Amino acid sequence: MVIVLKVCHLYPDLLNLYGDRGNVIAFYRRCQWRGIEVKVEEVNLGDQVDFSSYDFLFMGGGSDREQNLLASDLGEQVENLKTAIEDNLVVLAICGGYQLLGKYYLMPDGTRVPGLGILDYYTEAGNKRLIGNIAVNLQMGDKEVYITGFENHGGKTFLGSVEPLGKVMSGNGNNGTDGHEGARYKNVFCSYLHGPLLPKNAAITDYMISQALKRRNKNFFLNDLDDTFEKRANSVMLERLL
Amino acid sequence: MRLIKTISALWLAKVVMLLSRLLGKGKGSTLPGMIALKIYPGLLHSFSFQLRKGIIIVTGTNGKTTTNNMLAQILAGSGYKVLANLEGANLKKGVTAAFIKAAGLSGKINCDYAVLEVDEGAFPGVVSDIKPQAVVVTNFFRDQLDRYGELDTTIQVVSRALKNTEKVKLVLNADDPLVAQLCKKTGQAAFFYGIDFIETSITGVIEDTKEAKFCPFCGNNLKYNLYHYSQLGDYVCPGCEFRRPEPDINVSRVYKDGNYFYGSMYFDNNNINLSVPAGGVYNYYNALAAFAASVYLGIEPQVSAGVLYNYTSAIGRMDRFFYNDKPVLLNLVKNPTGFNQSLAALLAQERFQNLLIAINDNDADGRDISWLWDVNFEAIEEKENYFNNFICTGKRGEEMAVRLKYAGVSTNKITVEKSLEGAVSAALSQESEVTYLLVTYTALWQVDSILNKKAKRVGYSAESMPSVS
Numbered sequence: 001m002v003i004v005l006k007v008c009h010l011y012p013d014l015l016n017l018y019g020d021r022g023n024v025i026a027f028y029r030r031c032q033w034r035g036i037e038v039k040v041e042e043v044n045l046g047d048q049v050d051f052s053s054y055d056f057l058f059m060g061g062g063s064d065r066e067q068n069l070l071a072s073d074l075g076e077q078v079e080n081l082k083t084a085i086e087d088n089l090v091v092l093a094i095c096g097g098y099q100l101l102g103k104y105y106l107m108p109d110g111t112r113v114p115g116l117g118i119l120d121y122y123t124e125a126g127n128k129r130l131i132g133n134i135a136v137n138l139q140m141g142d143k144e145v146y147i148t149g150f151e152n153h154g155g156k157t158f159l160g161s162v163e164p165l166g167k168v169m170s171g172n173g174n175n176g177t178d179g180h181e182g183a184r185y186k187n188v189f190c191s192y193l194h195g196p197l198l199p200k201n202a203a204i205t206d207y208m209i210s211q212a213l214k215r216r217n218k219n220f221f222l223n224d225l226d227d228t229f230e231k232r233a234n235s236v237m238l239e240r241l242l
Numbered sequence: 243m244r245l246i247k248t249i250s251a252l253w254l255a256k257v258v259m260l261l262s263r264l265l266g267k268g269k270g271s272t273l274p275g276m277i278a279l280k281i282y283p284g285l286l287h288s289f290s291f292q293l294r295k296g297i298i299i300v301t302g303t304n305g306k307t308t309t310n311n312m313l314a315q316i317l318a319g320s321g322y323k324v325l326a327n328l329e330g331a332n333l334k335k336g337v338t339a340a341f342i343k344a345a346g347l348s349g350k351i352n353c354d355y356a357v358l359e360v361d362e363g364a365f366p367g368v369v370s371d372i373k374p375q376a377v378v379v380t381n382f383f384r385d386q387l388d389r390y391g392e393l394d395t396t397i398q399v400v401s402r403a404l405k406n407t408e409k410v411k412l413v414l415n416a417d418d419p420l421v422a423q424l425c426k427k428t429g430q431a432a433f434f435y436g437i438d439f440i441e442t443s444i445t446g447v448i449e450d451t452k453e454a455k456f457c458p459f460c461g462n463n464l465k466y467n468l469y470h471y472s473q474l475g476d477y478v479c480p481g482c483e484f485r486r487p488e489p490d491i492n493v494s495r496v497y498k499d500g501n502y503f504y505g506s507m508y509f510d511n512n513n514i515n516l517s518v519p520a521g522g523v524y525n526y527y528n529a530l531a532a533f534a535a536s537v538y539l540g541i542e543p544q545v546s547a548g549v550l551y552n553y554t555s556a557i558g559r560m561d562r563f564f565y566n567d568k569p570v571l572l573n574l575v576k577n578p579t580g581f582n583q584s585l586a587a588l589l590a591q592e593r594f595q596n597l598l599i600a601i602n603d604n605d606a607d608g609r610d611i612s613w614l615w616d617v618n619f620e621a622i623e624e625k626e627n628y629f630n631n632f633i634c635t636g637k638r639g640e641e642m643a644v645r646l647k648y649a650g651v652s653t654n655k656i657t658v659e660k661s662l663e664g665a666v667s668a669a670l671s672q673e674s675e676v677t678y679l680l681v682t683y684t685a686l687w688q689v690d691s692i693l694n695k696k697a698k699r700v701g702y703s704a705e706s707m708p709s710v711s
């Protein structure tokens with residue numbers, strides 16, 4: 001029987017900066033190359049979504065202008081999303097999408113723009129954008145990996161009770177001070193890494209695929225792929241940064 | 243004192259210009275300006291008063307160089323003496339270098355007009371020094387985001403600088419909502435140009451990244467009666483007054499026939515034909531922008547149209563070479579819209595080809611290369627048989643290879659070659675009917691000089707490859 005995984009690309013029109021759709025492409029291709037069928041559905045403003053029905057949810061980054069628009073739209077479906085996350089839905093949230101899942105965004109004038117409040121962290125507007133190549137060290141299942149990407153964010157994020165995704169080896173990460181990058185809760189992976197993140201960090205992509213399969217109780221052996229190109233692209237940046 | 247500073251800055255810069263040319267470092271287009279500004283920061287300001295007629299600035303994401311060169315040719319063709327930064331050196335130091343080059347040893351500039359292409363980020367710094375008579379804005383697309391944050395920021399930077407400028411005439415693309423908004427946003431008067439209708443076969447099916455989805459004034463979703471490409475078209479806001487302004491220069495219909503794009507307009511009680519050597523419809527927009535600016539400056543429309551009909555492009559943007567009997571085409575790529583257009587042009591060829599892609603991530607290229615994921619490389623998949631080899635090179639060639647792999651290109655057709663020289667050799671010598679080289683900004687001159695050694699330059703081709711800069 002063919003295994004089918006359903007991908008939800010949330011607000012692709014709004015949250016798609018810096019080639020973020022490359023993450024969906026990577027998830028899709030790495031499944032396809034192993035004979036797993038993938039259906040990508042784009043969900044836009046105003047659409048009703050049953051998050052539990054998906055296997056992978058992707059939220060990209062957007063400009064500030066666009067983020068305001070969708071916190072209110074998504075607000076109505078927040079319980080639905082929370083339930084799916086508790087039920088181990090695999091989520092990748094980048095930059096703006098990452099900030100949105102948190103408690104609030106603190107503006108320079110002291111206004112708190114509420115987030116969805118699903119994960120325990122907040123973001124405050126910084127006085128300068130954190131921009132540049134970044135290398136992060138993290139634990140993915142039983143593997144220790146070094147990932148690379150490009151960060152470009154004005155907000156600084158501070159974690160509460162959730163774990164960071166990894167340790168910053170070079171670059172700024174969440175806020176440029178505490179050495180943390182991203183956030184991790186159950187199968188939710190949040191990060192400031194554009195690049196996009198998944199294509200040249202194949203270990204993360206594969207781990208997410210395996211978690212998605214596990215959630216559906218699929219017994220599927222994820223065979224190794226030839227990742228020569230991916231590893232080379234990643235190591236070029238690692239050598240430059242470390 | 244000021245004169246002494248001007249002269250000493252000028253002389254030293256001229257020496258540097260000469261030396262850098264003798265040593266073959268770059269084209270001597272920015273270093274002299276940088277040095278001169280260090281010695282005398284007011285140099286550009288003091289030069290700017292010498293122009294007999296005025297200064298025109300061209301800015302925007304794509305088409306700056308082409309539009310600027312076209313306008314310079316029109317003005318020169320009308321008998322004016324024109325100073326221009328023709329080499330695409332569009333930061334303040336490059337603009338300064340253009341003045342230095344034009345100045346005599348006494349510091350005198352004997353020109354009527356300065357026609358200057360200026361980078362959006364450098365725009366405020368330049369307009370605060372020199373007061374332009376008119377500013378032409380071509381379009382706003384996503385480009386090299388990391389230098390300025392986001393597209394919104396870029397637009398804001400330009401908008402704010404225009405608002406703070408004393409009276410200036412804007413020459414704006416009515417079809418791009420991001421550009422057209424500048425009239426109301428800045429309170430400056432505008433002269434609009436636009437195209438009513440473009441034959442659909444020309445706009446082609448390019449999967450574009452549409453940028454302007456929301457009204458810049460009230461946030462509603464813009465409605466389009468017609469899309470040309472990207473966010474260009476006939477738009478209207480359902481929530482407020484904002485809509486495509488009625489253009490002063492309005493081309494009714496643009497179509498392609500053979501090596502030309504044809505269009506006509508009714509202006510000043512006359513029917514005027516504006517026909518431009520092909521390249522892509524964006525090239526028609528470049529010509530239209532230059533045409534509109536020239537008409538605003540009082541140039542006879544028929545004269546402008548005549549110059550544009552015979553327009554020859556600038557160096558480096560669509561260079562054509564031959565390697566033995568094989569055509570070799572070199573083109574600059576710097577953002578998704580431009581890359582998609584180049585890609586569409588070479589996929590339409592249906593000739594057996596080698597494609598070299600050189601991606602650098604130096605400051606001038608944009609340090610963030612993630613925009614490569616917004617380019618529609620997926621379009622290659624069904625035409626893969628026409629490709630012998632994809633050769634990826636440059637500082638981020640490895641990542642380009644990953645992009646192609648995830649676009650569905652067979653990995654046995656993808657090569658990563660670290661050295662530019664080796665990559666160019668492979669692209670030339672491996673079997674194919676034609677070789678294309680698509681490169682980012684800082685790889686352009688390097689690849690160009692490698693090609694000069696290995697292949698024979700046969701000039702510039704207006705129709706073979708699109709020029710987007």
Ligand SMILES: [Zn+2]
Binds near residue numbers: 458459460461462483
């Ligand atoms: Zn509106």
